[in-house]
Amino acid sequence: MVELKAHPAQARHPVTNVALFDDDGNPRPLRPDLRSIWWDGVMVGYASKSGAVFILEVSDVPDWVRDEVEELVSAEFGECPKISMLIDSPEVAE
Amino acid sequence: MGINTGLGTTGVFTIQSLSLKIVSMDIGNQTLPTVNVSTLATTNYEQYIPGDLSESGQVTFECQFDSEADQIVLGVVDTLTITLPLAGTGATNATWVGTGFITDYKPPGFVKNELQTHTITFQFDGGANSGTAPTFTKQTT
Numbered sequence: 001m002v003e004l005k006a007h008p009a010q011a012r013h014p015v016t017n018v019a020l021f022d023d024d025g026n027p028r029p030l031r032p033d034l035r036s037i038w039w040d041g042v043m044v045g046y047a048s049k050s051g052a053v054f055i056l057e058v059s060d061v062p063d064w065v066r067d068e069v070e071e072l073v074s075a076e077f078g079e080c081p082k083i084s085m086l087i088d089s090p091e092v093a094e
Numbered sequence: 095m096g097i098n099t100g101l102g103t104t105g106v107f108t109i110q111s112l113s114l115k116i117v118s119m120d121i122g123n124q125t126l127p128t129v130n131v132s133t134l135a136t137t138n139y140e141q142y143i144p145g146d147l148s149e150s151g152q153v154t155f156e157c158q159f160d161s162e163a164d165q166i167v168l169g170v171v172d173t174l175t176i177t178l179p180l181a182g183t184g185a186t187n188a189t190w191v192g193t194g195f196i197t198d199y200k201p202p203g204f205v206k207n208e209l210q211t212h213t214i215t216f217q218f219d220g221g222a223n224s225g226t227a228p229t230f231t232k233q234t235t
Contacts, residue, residue: 009189012229081111086115
């Protein structure tokens with residue numbers, strides 16, 4: 001399953017620098033305008049109004065995952081202008 | 095306990111949608127100046143108190159060069175997210191996050207028998223212009 005969650009960075013109090021939580025005990029996001037991308041319980045990238053950025057190599061991201069992320073980001077931010085991934089490791093010429 | 099090596103660490107510029115193929119990364123030093131408060135009546139050692147504002151530091155990346163990627167742009171305010179590898183049975187990775195801008199870019203050299211790598215220097219802005227000061231969030235289980 002592919003899903004968007006809050007960005008994992010946690011906000012801190014501007015004066016005391018204490019980590020902030022909401023009333024339910026969940027961390028308050030440092031950057032509410034950013035999201036993290038999760039694939040089957042593993043964080044695989046980040047998203048914003050600028051698009052999606054995977055922290056996986058191109059060859060590790062199946063088309064269906066890319067397509068689902070594009071749909072999720074478009075639904076969240078209105079569009080998904082760009083999707084980028086890590087370049088594949090160099091291959092030895094055969 | 096979250097002890098680990100650097101393998102698996104990633105760096106992402108969110109606004110430029112730039113995911114870097116990092117060879118090595120140095121996230122710089124956060125430094126606080128010192129103020130000398132010694133007088134002619136001080137004995138034995140110079141005396142200091144902490145300064146007021148810390149330097150937020152510069153991040154330097156050495157990356158594999160991708161000749162199909164967009165040109166690196168200097169001066170654009172962006173959000174850098176450095177994601178640390180999960181240690182042990184962690185559920186959510188620790189992160190370093192902050193806004194800033196690229197101040198220095200060294201394109202790759204072209205040498206036989208050597209991989210093309212480029213070097214990027216990113217200055218944290220300390221939260222200027224409603225940005226985000228560099229913030230570490232620990233791994234959760």
